[in-house]
Amino acid sequence: MSVLDEAQELLECHLRVRGERRIYIAPSELEIARRLGRQPPPGEVRWFPSSEYLRQGIEAALDWVATPATSDPLRLLVLGDRQTAASVDEVRGRIAAVAADPHAATFTIAVWWESPSAFRLMSLGLSTGNISLAEGGADLAGGSWQTTYEALLEQLRSAAEWAAYGFIKRGRRPKDILYSSLTYDWLPAMHYGSYNLGNSVYEDVLASDAFGAQLFGSGYAGRIPSDPDWTREDLEEDATLVLHQDPGAWYGRPLPPITPEDCIARDPSYPTPEVVVRAREAFAGILLTADVRRKGALDPLA
Amino acid sequence: MVADRVWEDWRAKSVDSSKPWTALLFASELETENARRKLAGAVGRVVSQFEQSQDNLSDGVDEVPAGAWNLAKVPEGVMLTVGEKCGAFELLLKRVVEELERDGVTGSFDLYQLPEVPRPPKLTDLLEARLRVSGERVPQGYHFRWAADSDSLWRVASVGAGWCLQNPADRELTLTVRTLPTLPVRAGDDAEALLREGIASAQNLGVVVLRSICAAGFRSLTVEPSAGRVTLVDGGSSIAGDGWLDSARELTDFIRTASRDLVYGFVKRGSFTSAAEFGISLTQDWPQPESRLTPRGGPFEDRYVPDAFGIQYLGPGFAGRLPEGPDWRHTRLDGDRALVEHRDLDAWLRGPRLEDALKGITAPSADLLAGARKDFAPIVFRQELAEQP
Numbered sequence: 263m264s265v266l267d268e269a270q271e272l273l274e275c276h277l278r279v280r281g282e283r284r285i286y287i288a289p290s291e292l293e294i295a296r297r298l299g300r301q302p303p304p305g306e307v308r309w310f311p312s313s314e315y316l317r318q319g320i321e322a323a324l325d326w327v328a329t330p331a332t333s334d335p336l337r338l339l340v341l342g343d344r345q346t347a348a349s350v351d352e353v354r355g356r357i358a359a360v361a362a363d364p365h366a367a368t369f370t371i372a373v374w375w376e377s378p379s380a381f382r383l384m385s386l387g388l389s390t391g392n393i394s395l396a397e398g399g400a401d402l403a404g405g406s407w408q409t410t411y412e413a414l415l416e417q418l419r420s421a422a423e424w425a426a427y428g429f430i431k432r433g434r435r436p437k438d439i440l441y442s443s444l445t446y447d448w449l450p451a452m453h454y455g456s457y458n459l460g461n462s463v464y465e466d467v468l469a470s471d472a473f474g475a476q477l478f479g480s481g482y483a484g485r486i487p488s489d490p491d492w493t494r495e496d497l498e499e500d501a502t503l504v505l506h507q508d509p510g511a512w513y514g515r516p517l518p519p520i521t522p523e524d525c526i527a528r529d530p531s532y533p534t535p536e537v538v539v540r541a542r543e544a545f546a547g548i549l550l551t552a553d554v555r556r557k558g559a560l561d562p563l564a
Numbered sequence: 565m566v567a568d569r570v571w572e573d574w575r576a577k578s579v580d581s582s583k584p585w586t587a588l589l590f591a592s593e594l595e596t597e598n599a600r601r602k603l604a605g606a607v608g609r610v611v612s613q614f615e616q617s618q619d620n621l622s623d624g625v626d627e628v629p630a631g632a633w634n635l636a637k638v639p640e641g642v643m644l645t646v647g648e649k650c651g652a653f654e655l656l657l658k659r660v661v662e663e664l665e666r667d668g669v670t671g672s673f674d675l676y677q678l679p680e681v682p683r684p685p686k687l688t689d690l691l692e693a694r695l696r697v698s699g700e701r702v703p704q705g706y707h708f709r710w711a712a713d714s715d716s717l718w719r720v721a722s723v724g725a726g727w728c729l730q731n732p733a734d735r736e737l738t739l740t741v742r743t744l745p746t747l748p749v750r751a752g753d754d755a756e757a758l759l760r761e762g763i764a765s766a767q768n769l770g771v772v773v774l775r776s777i778c779a780a781g782f783r784s785l786t787v788e789p790s791a792g793r794v795t796l797v798d799g800g801s802s803i804a805g806d807g808w809l810d811s812a813r814e815l816t817d818f819i820r821t822a823s824r825d826l827v828y829g830f831v832k833r834g835s836f837t838s839a840a841e842f843g844i845s846l847t848q849d850w851p852q853p854e855s856r857l858t859p860r861g862g863p864f865e866d867r868y869v870p871d872a873f874g875i876q877y878l879g880p881g882f883a884g885r886l887p888e889g890p891d892w893r894h895t896r897l898d899g900d901r902a903l904v905e906h907r908d909l910d911a912w913l914r915g916p917r918l919e920d921a922l923k924g925i926t927a928p929s930a931d932l933l934a935g936a937r938k939d940f941a942p943i944v945f946r947q948e949l950a951e952q953p
Contacts, residue, residue: 340688341686343686
């Protein structure tokens with residue numbers, strides 16, 4: 263048993279490594295089309311993280327799970343396999359081995375430590391550029407959220423160097439962080455227009471939802487709404503940190519009960535906290551909708 | 565003689581899967597080896613007769629597969645596994661029971677709860693030494709296979725088992741024989757005797773894997789008798805960082821010790837445990853040359869190498885043909901045998917650096933490999949060699 267197998271109150275900082283969107287067609291599809299003399303299929307839009315920014319993101323994530331330093335081995339999830347590593351250097355080597363294999367690189371890697379009172383976790387999607395840092399456990403469940411929030415906020419701020427987008431959210435399903443915690447460990451996505459909200463390939467220009475702490479990269483320049491409930495902090499690389507005036511309303515208490523049925527049905531009577539309802543209204547202009555995702559354009563703002 | 569839940573379990577699994585699989589325990593008053601022999605005989609006769617009955621079916625009657633029936637001794641008795649699309653489980657098991665009764669054997673079949681065993685990670689830091697045991701190349705159909713000398717094979721396997729057991733005291737030992745489930749080797753078990761039995765049962769097909777797994781890593785010995793292949797894998801935390809140095813030294817020492825029974829061997833870095841153990845790491849866990857590596861070269865490794873590696877052992881068939889060049893260090897062993905090592909083993913065996921892997925730079929690097937492949941070109945296996953009469 264580990265934190266990945268149970269419910270644990272947590273705060274998660276999700277980050278999208280800078281890169282670019284491209285149309286992806288599987289090499290096997292291209293080969294088949296070539297042999298048959300047909301047009302290849304249209305492909306799908308994917309996010310390709312820049313290798314240098316990805317390296318910076320991985321190092322930041324490794325620092326996150328290496329703190330505080332401990333002599334206990336780190337836990338890893340690699341290719342669905344639970345392992346341990348004696349040092350961060352060993353984890354780095356293991357990530358390199360995964361990165362060297364195109365198939366293995368499509369699996370999410372998780373690294374974490376856990377104690378009776380807390381855990382820290384990083385999840386890494388090498389092919390997607392999704393990185394999440396999380397902290398949680400009994401201390402957070404007991405009401406001690408400020409330290410965790412401040413630590414993650416610092417990560418969000420410093421990620422401006424290498425991330426195109428990021429946010430901090432509350433949750434309680436650590437395993438969901440490996441895929442996307444927005445789908446079943448976040449409030450039903452009333453604004454989205456469908457179920458199955460997730461971390462999308464459009465995050466550099468359209469946010470999946472509104473959160474109490476948000477990092478908007480240069481793709482949002484000139485489009486970030488102003489609102490008296492929010493403060494803005496200009497960062498390097500044309501990025502902006504946007505924070506709600508009352509972080510306790512976002513991070514100081516557990517989310518209301520959420521079931522997968524709630525997320526799928528998106529019943530308007532669901533008790534979405536008022537602070538989130540107002541935030542969704544304030545940021546409506548830069549929120550992703552299922553319609554944009556369905557269209558699958560390379561540039562969703564064109 | 566057969567517990568009701570055996571039938572119920574099989575029926576339930578048949579509903580859930582088109583390829584049901586089960587493990588049964590045969591318990592009897594016979595001594596375990598005797599029970600295994602009697603059960604093996606009964607199963608062999610029943611399955612063989614059933615398969616013969618399928619040879620001359622009338623038109624429109626579909627063949628029913630007997631599936632795979634395998635046995636192994638376990639502490640509680642004899643384990644019988646049935647799978648691979650067995651289409652007549654109930655009929656065949658009843659016939660096995662009748663056959664045993666005719667032989668005067670009484671006992672019972674019940675479901676067998678497989679013991680939990682540790683497993684090595686799928687992906688980890690590892691060094692692999694793949695060795696070809698002395699023997700001869702023999703025709704097989706349109707191709708060739710390598711027929712290892714059985715005494716040499718056992719001597720190499722035995723030294724390999726010793727290397728495997730050098731892992732620290734917190735180790736747990738397991739043994740996998742062919743497609744049977746991996747079973748623990750317990751403190752009172754004779755690991756070498758079990759290994760020898762496993763090798764005998766895999767004589768014509770499959771592999772035997774002895775693993776020693778502990779907190780710092782694992783060691784495994786894989787023997788593929790039908791190909792004369794022995795592979796040692798040293799993996800886990802102990803290989804990370806500079807750990808490869810000690811590992812490479814020990815693997816090289818092993819090769820020196822076993823060299824009189826080997827025609828060829830290499831040591832390489834890798835990441836995928838099963839690819840190394842199953843002898844397919846050169847196609848799945850190694851930078852491919854322009855013309856992809858072919859598994860057909862195995863039976864020719866007494867005279868041709870599959871590729872260039874940081875450490876290679878070249879047996880007597882390479883006498884007078886050792887690659888030259890300033891990058892290689894030759895160590896002569898007895899009787900025209902040699903170890904050929906690159907002067908910069910770190911570049912071959914340390915493993916990928918993160919910044920390189922993210923940029924798609926392979927380890928070992930393309931430049932290093934290109935130079936080495938040029939040096940080894942005259943003795944690298946080519947597909948046409950396998951096609952000559």
